[in-house]
Amino acid sequence: MVLSAADKTNVKGIFSKIGGHAEEYGAETLERMFITYPQTKTYFPHFDLQHGSAQIKAHGKKVAAALVEAVNHIDDIAGALSKLSDLHAQKLRVDPVNFRFLGHCFLVVVAIHHPAALTPEVHASLDKFMCAVGTVLTAKYR
């Protein structure tokens, strides 16, 4: 699927609303994902996954930074996330289904904090964007 010009505008718009909260939303997204989809915890046996964990905060910050990077280079997400894509293919090898869970939980977090901004059109664009990110991160798997 391709991000239209309107999609890109919508995604940039919602991320500018998110602003400095991106890191906090990253952590909240992970926390919700671990609780809702416990199988996702299998990728973090080395983490303290309790509520408020410093590791979840730190990792949430990394995830958020990657998403922001993708938004800032929305015309070339593959280029922007190329190194991350290599990492996921060669080292992390997170099963592709999990990117859908992460994307969904991120949307839930945005819905909670910016319900008015998540219009159906923005919802659609953001969902597409998260799919695109997942596709890029799993593109080199085989």
Add this chain to the structure above:
Amino acid sequence: MVHWSAEEKQLITGLWGKVNVEECGAEALARLLIVYPWTQRFFDNFGNLSSPTAIIGNPKVRAHGKKVLTSFGEAVKNLENLKATYAKLSELHCEKLHVDPENFRLLGDILIIVLAAHFTKDFTPACQATWQKLVGVVAHALAYKYH
């Protein structure tokens, strides 16, 4: 059979009591048709679905959304017996409507986002997890009689 803890039951019935079924149902169905436009394939007779505005304002979408979520209310009342509750509907969706069960999962996820936007901070992680379990189980029950 699915097991529901006392806490889960409380999270479900507590939230459901505050849901405006007509509004929420209409919004969930509209968002399904907007976010996943291929789902429009089941609604050729609904008239104008040509834009998000058209979909949101479409009276057939509203009515059908209300119908779908009202049916969901049956799940909330019959948590211990979802397969039986949805047996006939499952057959209908398979034999007459020919709906791929993946669509039940898509609608379930959309419903979660609508609830999140509506209840914001009250839609805690525990609440989300419980409701994800519920929509998953409903989707499973609706797919159960497929052949």
